[in-house]
Amino acid sequence: MRLDGFGLFVEDMGRMIRFYRDVLGFEIKEDEDTSNVYLVKDGTLFLLYGRKDFEKMTSRKYEYIKGLNGHSEIALYVDTFEEVDLEYRKAIEKGADSVLEPTTEPWGQRTCYIADPEGNLIEIGSFNKAFER
Numbered sequence: 001m002r003l004d005g006f007g008l009f010v011e012d013m014g015r016m017i018r019f020y021r022d023v024l025g026f027e028i029k030e031d032e033d034t035s036n037v038y039l040v041k042d043g044t045l046f047l048l049y050g051r052k053d054f055e056k057m058t059s060r061k062y063e064y065i066k067g068l069n070g071h072s073e074i075a076l077y078v079d080t081f082e083e084v085d086l087e088y089r090k091a092i093e094k095g096a097d098s099v100l101e102p103t104t105e106p107w108g109q110r111t112c113y114i115a116d117p118e119g120n121l122i123e124i125g126s127f128n129k130a131f132e133r
Helices: 013-023 051-058 081-093
Strands: 005-010 036-041 044-050 073-077 097-104 110-115 121-126
Touching (some): 005 013, 013 044, 081 097
Parallel strands (some): 005 044
Antiparallel strands (some): 097 110, 110 121
16 A cells, blocks of 8 residues: 545635645646635645535535644645745745744754645745755
8 A cells, every 4th residue: 555645625625726726736636616625736646625515425414623723734845945935935925814924943954834725734844955765
């Protein structure tokens, strides 16, 4: 078994697709009006599931956190400290909510946090070197 991707359960599919596509540069694989949307970023599959559609499919009702939440984090890596600052500014200019401005942490990482329209946390960070798998 291997990790294929990860996903979020979303309230407003169109708004979330536009955020991940237009603000963060994810490639969309479907139309906005579907209940299950596949996006791709750097070869990683990212799924958006409509909450109501998933509840209907599983015949269950779920609880969802409202507003800015610390339930999960999506981490995006850039190669340099300067790119952290640049990507943060670009995301804010395009409508992302600021959670933490770019900061160099004691462990040597420059990091910042933004939030998507439904309050999910997104980290943009770097150890000032090229990404290694």
